[in-house]
Amino acid sequence: MKSIALKDVVKNYYLGEVVVPALKSVNLNISSGEFTVIAGPSGSGKTTLLNLVGCVDTATAGIVSVGDEDTAKLSERKLTDLRLHTIGFIFQNFNLISVLNVYDNVEFPLLLRTDISKKERRERTLKFISQVGLEGHMHHRPNELSGGQRQRVAIARALVSSPKIVLADEPTANLDSVTGQKIIDLMKEINEKEKTTFLFSTHDEKIISHARRVIRILDGQIVTEQ
Amino acid sequence: MIIIKMALRNLFSHKMKTLIVGTVLILGSFFAVVGVTFVFAISEGMKNSLTHSITGDLQIYSKLAKDKFSIFGDENGSYPDIDYVENFATIKNILEKEVSNIEAIVPMGGNFAMVNPGNILDKKLEELRQCFKEKIFDAAKILELKEHVHAIILDIEAQFFNNTASIVSVSAEDSAKVRADLDTARAESFWKDFDAKFERKIEFLSNKIAPLIFDDNVLYVSYMGTIPETFARSFSQFEIVKGTNIPPGHRGMVLTDRFYEEEVKHRVARRLDKIKRSLLEDHETIKGSKTLQDKITSNISQSAEVYNQLTPKRAEEIVVKLQAFLSSKESDIKKLLEDFLKVDDANFISRYDFFYSEIAPYIVLYKVKVGEVFPITTFSKYGTSHSLNIKVYGTYRFKSFERSPIATGFNLIDLMSFRDLFGLLTPERKKENSEMEAEMALEDVSISDMFKKSDSKKESEGASLSKLKSTVFTSGFKEDFASQGDKVFSNADLENGIFLNAAILLKNPAKMAATMRAIDSVSEKEKLNIQVIDWKNAAGIIGQLILFIRVLLFSFIGIVFGVSIFIIMNAFIMAMLERYKEIGTMRAIGAQKQFVLSMLFFEVLIQSVFFACLGILLSWLVIVIVGGRGIPAWNDIATFFFSGSRLYLFFDWWYAAGVLLLAVIVSAIAGLYPAYQATKIPPVSALGKTH
Numbered sequence: 001m002k003s004i005a006l007k008d009v010v011k012n013y014y015l016g017e018v019v020v021p022a023l024k025s026v027n028l029n030i031s032s033g034e035f036t037v038i039a040g041p042s043g044s045g046k047t048t049l050l051n052l053v054g055c056v057d058t059a060t061a062g063i064v065s066v067g068d069e070d071t072a073k074l075s076e077r078k079l080t081d082l083r084l085h086t087i088g089f090i091f092q093n094f095n096l097i098s099v100l101n102v103y104d105n106v107e108f109p110l111l112l113r114t115d116i117s118k119k120e121r122r123e124r125t126l127k128f129i130s131q132v133g134l135e136g137h138m139h140h141r142p143n144e145l146s147g148g149q150r151q152r153v154a155i156a157r158a159l160v161s162s163p164k165i166v167l168a169d170e171p172t173a174n175l176d177s178v179t180g181q182k183i184i185d186l187m188k189e190i191n192e193k194e195k196t197t198f199l200f201s202t203h204d205e206k207i208i209s210h211a212r213r214v215i216r217i218l219d220g221q222i223v224t225e226q
Numbered sequence: 227m228i229i230i231k232m233a234l235r236n237l238f239s240h241k242m243k244t245l246i247v248g249t250v251l252i253l254g255s256f257f258a259v260v261g262v263t264f265v266f267a268i269s270e271g272m273k274n275s276l277t278h279s280i281t282g283d284l285q286i287y288s289k290l291a292k293d294k295f296s297i298f299g300d301e302n303g304s305y306p307d308i309d310y311v312e313n314f315a316t317i318k319n320i321l322e323k324e325v326s327n328i329e330a331i332v333p334m335g336g337n338f339a340m341v342n343p344g345n346i347l348d349k350k351l352e353e354l355r356q357c358f359k360e361k362i363f364d365a366a367k368i369l370e371l372k373e374h375v376h377a378i379i380l381d382i383e384a385q386f387f388n389n390t391a392s393i394v395s396v397s398a399e400d401s402a403k404v405r406a407d408l409d410t411a412r413a414e415s416f417w418k419d420f421d422a423k424f425e426r427k428i429e430f431l432s433n434k435i436a437p438l439i440f441d442d443n444v445l446y447v448s449y450m451g452t453i454p455e456t457f458a459r460s461f462s463q464f465e466i467v468k469g470t471n472i473p474p475g476h477r478g479m480v481l482t483d484r485f486y487e488e489e490v491k492h493r494v495a496r497r498l499d500k501i502k503r504s505l506l507e508d509h510e511t512i513k514g515s516k517t518l519q520d521k522i523t524s525n526i527s528q529s530a531e532v533y534n535q536l537t538p539k540r541a542e543e544i545v546v547k548l549q550a551f552l553s554s555k556e557s558d559i560k561k562l563l564e565d566f567l568k569v570d571d572a573n574f575i576s577r578y579d580f581f582y583s584e585i586a587p588y589i590v591l592y593k594v595k596v597g598e599v600f601p602i603t604t605f606s607k608y609g610t611s612h613s614l615n616i617k618v619y620g621t622y623r624f625k626s627f628e629r630s631p632i633a634t635g636f637n638l639i640d641l642m643s644f645r646d647l648f649g650l651l652t653p654e655r656k657k658e659n660s661e662m663e664a665e666m667a668l669e670d671v672s673i674s675d676m677f678k679k680s681d682s683k684k685e686s687e688g689a690s691l692s693k694l695k696s697t698v699f700t701s702g703f704k705e706d707f708a709s710q711g712d713k714v715f716s717n718a719d720l721e722n723g724i725f726l727n728a729a730i731l732l733k734n735p736a737k738m739a740a741t742m743r744a745i746d747s748v749s750e751k752e753k754l755n756i757q758v759i760d761w762k763n764a765a766g767i768i769g770q771l772i773l774f775i776r777v778l779l780f781s782f783i784g785i786v787f788g789v790s791i792f793i794i795m796n797a798f799i800m801a802m803l804e805r806y807k808e809i810g811t812m813r814a815i816g817a818q819k820q821f822v823l824s825m826l827f828f829e830v831l832i833q834s835v836f837f838a839c840l841g842i843l844l845s846w847l848v849i850v851i852v853g854g855r856g857i858p859a860w861n862d863i864a865t866f867f868f869s870g871s872r873l874y875l876f877f878d879w880w881y882a883a884g885v886l887l888l889a890v891i892v893s894a895i896a897g898l899y900p901a902y903q904a905t906k907i908p909p910v911s912a913l914g915k916t917h
Contacts, residue, residue, distance in 0.1 A: 080818050081816070098808065104228065
């Protein structure tokens with residue numbers, strides 16, 4: 001079953017009147033439960049591709065489908081709902097809400113939903129905090145945590161609402177190699193356990209070697225697939 | 227819940243924004259509550275000063291008034307032409323019957339008068355004249371008075387050419403005449419046959435010599451005609467200070483105590499009183515105050531007004547006492563007095579006490595004393611002057627704002643005398659007067675009882691020649707007064723006649739607007755031909771001051787909160803930019819725009835309520851501590867505004883609630899734009915490194 005599909009996707013940015021192509025006619029299909037890495041050097045279009053899949057940006061041309069939905073046809077409100085229910089984000093800089101503690105940060109996406117009871121919210125929050133191994137740090141604020149711990153919080157937050165897809169933009173870029181490895185292992189473990197589709201970008205070859213599927217991208221085009 | 231948590235935590239995480247917004251809201255709320263409390267306390271004070279003294283809650287006057295009514299006169303200080311209302315009793319009876327909220331109606335009418343009680347020579351000559359007319363001849367008193375008159379005359383030449391001639395230009399011809407008259411008055415031959423020809427001699431001195439004395443004896447009296455006992459009963463703050471109120475039905479006057487002490491009193495004495503008050507109550511020093519030094523200089527230069535009033539014998543006694551008091555060998559009373567009046571901070575109190583114990587009992591301390599009869603002259607709007615002899619029964623003040631110059635600016639006169647002095651000229655009366663004036667060559671006429679609605683025959687008799695003569699001021703006024711002053715008027719006499727305006731006191735002043743409508747309606751229905759205004763309008767410019775102060779306050783609050791909007795908005799925009807990525811992240815992970823909007827709005831709300839409450843708490847402390855003790859009135863005007871010597875402030879939770887609401891509205895307006903801008907932050911900004 002296709003989880004993500006890109007068909008002839010073009011994305012151009014504009015610097016004044018100068019057109020800067022970021023993606024050039026990209027075609028890509030990712031099935032449910034895949035653990036896929038988008039690899040490529042800086043400026044190759046990895047983040048742009050993730051933005052389009054994550055529905056935080058729109059394509060200049062082509063079709064971006066998430067699940068069975070053509071994202072171009074969705075209203076902004078529906079796109080936001082799609083992000084809330086279907087997609088989990090893990091950011092390079094963790095992007096935790098600085099004034100909230102670990103528990104509140106993880107619980108945050110559930111608070112945006114009206115279909116989850118208070119009890120269930122608590123259970124799920126505690127479950128994912130426990131899954132990333134931060135039971136002892138529940139009341140810590142982000143600035144009281146290490147980089148690895150912060151990224152674990154981000155992973156828990158991305159997974160707490162049980163999304164079908166998790167997008168991770170260079171999740172290990174700001175971590176040392178040992179911590180980075182642990183984070184990848186954790187994501188793989190969750191991928192296997194929860195059958196969540198993982199799509200993450202990186203240019204770290206050590207991380208790439210752990211992926212089941214690697215899509216290499218250069219100058220806005222997919223060059224190889226392994 | 228998460229929104230509250232985030233809002234509270236953001237208070238501490240964005241310290242600069244919190245500091246700016248907090249300071250603005252605390253100060254804004256503090257000044258707004260204190261300002262509103264202060265201004266409303268002043269408004270209430272002014273309202274009390276006016277409604278409990280002179281205006282009442284409402285004022286009624288003729289619909290035919292040419293000018294806008296103002297009880298304190300217009301901007302030029304003259305009384306507005308408000309016509310008059312025919313019959314007080316009719317108006318009173320109908321209004322009291324038809325309008326249930328009326329507590330009392332006090333008839334009134336204001337005017338200015340001139341009073342000239344005469345200078346010291348006039349007074350001594352009048353005493354001398356009376357002595358000669360007494361059945362028992364008091365030779366010793368006559369001799370003493372003659373010596374005093376002689377002493378005054380000896381001093382006049384220097385006084386006249388040094389003081390008067392320097393102010394008023396005197397021609398060489400007039401100077402020669404003055405010198406010739408003075409020579410006559412000083413001549414031994416003039417005094418030799420004084421007793422035998424006293425009437426001619428006194429007349430010469432009255433007409434030729436007394437006018438040479440330069441003084442400020444003419445008093446300009448602002449007065450208000452009313453029924454004194456009704457006035458006293460209706461205005462609760464009224465209290466007699468000296469003497470008594472005018473007895474019911476009698477003619478007479480009660481002066482305001484302030485007027486009595488500051489206008490009627492001997493000017494050297496009142497300057498000493500003012501210096502004492504400045505030193506003891508206002509804690510000024512003579513050394514440090516140019517005003518006080520000027521008063522001392524004036525007293526020294528006008529010391530003649532003290533020694534001229536002393537009989538030669540009394541002057542000798544005071545010279546001895548002053549020599550001992552000042553340790554001086556000087557024997558000239560003029561120089562001794564000048565030296566005595568040269569006071570400083572160290573010797574003032576002892577000299578003040580000496581003045582009142584040793585000198586004041588022997589001078590004319592008040593130009594008009596309580597219990598005395600004096601002539602009063604007014605000029606009517608019809609171009610005629612009218613004079614009456616009026617007895618001063620006492621002085622009064624309004625409790626708690628006795629030092630206020632505005633609320634105590636009205637000397638009270640009985641309504642009958644007021645009507646006589648008002649000099650209404652009906653067409654018939656005008657014709658009658660012209661005939662009489664032509665016959666008698668009279669210029670000054672006063673017509674008693676002219677306003678009564680009696681039949682024309684009786685009225686005509688009332689204005690007989692003898693009566694007209696009796697009401698024209700002459701120097702021998704006491705006998706004339708006896709014929710008028712003894713008459714006691716009935717309540718019907720007082721009420722059945724004209725009035726210019728009337729104060730209405732209400733049972734429930736809160737229902738003022740409804741009562742005004744009711745009076746208008748009754749006036750319309752019963753054809754009373756009156757109009758009604760509230761106390762603010764009746765007080766003219768002074769009443770409008772309240773409005774002006776309020777407008778000033780609300781403008782100030784408006785400016786403060788207007789500026790606050792921009793400061794707070796700026797602070798929130800800065801905070802929003804700092805949180806650009808955080809808000810982008812929230813949007814990326816599924817937060818709708820509405821969530822962002824309500825989150826920021828709630829944050830604004832929490833901050834505004836929190837800091838406005840702090841400001842209100844601070845204002846509560848200040849009002850309870852400072853306002854509870856009372857803010858002292860720093861001068862007489864402040865006494866009026868404060869309705870007493872201190873302004874007490876009371877914390878009103880409604881004001882606080884109003885300010886809190888205002889702070890929330892201001893913050894909401896200030897937060898609206900940044901919050902709206904925040905909703906436009908794209909989710910993609912969560913991934914960006916810069917924005």
